[in-house]
Amino acid sequence: MGKIVPIMLVAISAALWGIIAVFIRKLADLGFTSMEIVTMRVVSAAILLLLIGVINDKEQMKIRLSDTKYFFGTGVLSIVLFNWCYFTSINQMSLSFAVILLYTAPAFVVVLSFLFLKENMDRMKIFSVLGTLAGCVLIAGVGVFDTTSISLVGIITGLGSGFGYALYTIFGKFALRKYSPFTVTFYTFLVASIALLPFTDLWKKVSSLVSGEVLFYGIGLGLFPTVLAYLLYTKGLEKMESSKAAIIATVEPVVATLLSVFLYNEGFGLLQMIGSVFILFSVILINVPTLSFRKNNTKKVTIQ
Secondary structure, three states: OOOHHHHHHHHHHHHHHHOHHHHHHHHHHOOOOHHHHHHHHHHHHHHHHHHHHHHHOHHHHOOOHHHHHHHHHHHHHHHHHHHHHHHHHHHHOOHHHHHHHHOOHHHHHHHHHHHHOOOOOOHHHHHHHHHHHHHHHHHHOOOOOOOOOOOHHHHHHHHHHHHHHHHHHHHHHHHOOOOOHHHHHHHHHHHHHHHHHHHOOHHHHHHHHOOHHHHHHHHHHHHHHHHHHHHHHHHHHHOOOHHHHHHHOOHHHHHHHHHHHHHHOOOOOHHHHHHHHHHHHHHHHHHHHHHHHHHHHHHHHHHO
């Protein structure tokens, strides 16, 4: 049970990230730009987490000034960089290619975890990363020889989005050595809010922000695919390897694809189905060594 819970927490967080399109599409229809929506997301998340912290446990909101480097990493180098690069790559190339480059994140995490967290880089992890990348390519529906609308800027920023996405896992792991998942999540979004607010004119749309529909979807965006998702992911990350968490989180495009089919009546062909199987199989594959290890330990105890 102890090994399964972190896996479930990360998988649920990925599923919550997968429903983000519901809120983003609605807010875009209501007249907000991509970066305004990102700013709404991080600011509403910071406010919600502040309220939770004040009501539940103020002690969790205390940090050392010298440790702000971790939250600069999760908030600015990850959240802000990832979103800026992702939206830039979308404007430079097709959405499908932008999504594929975003999901190079597990590969970055495996390498960075090996270099900085001293985690093992075994064949199972490499196979799982390749499986998730192949699955994302198939889900996006991009053929091998489809090279339309590709630009150098798009490729660089697309890889930047995957790298930025990966940095949350790395910096988060360091921060979790000293702080609770709640503290890490709160300061991540507080720092991201401080970094983003000066670069958007969101304050000019105050009248729109307080309207019922915008409030509903804005708070929903801050709560479900942000606060809850990051709290669950960070909690799961606390008890498992960074590389495994990143691979399990690729359940997100599977959920997003299913949502697009059932909610928006978008196409779901054979390639998308095979891609989903690739990702789910890779997630199972990365957890096989853990299950085998437990079985071997059980046998040893029985013999003794």
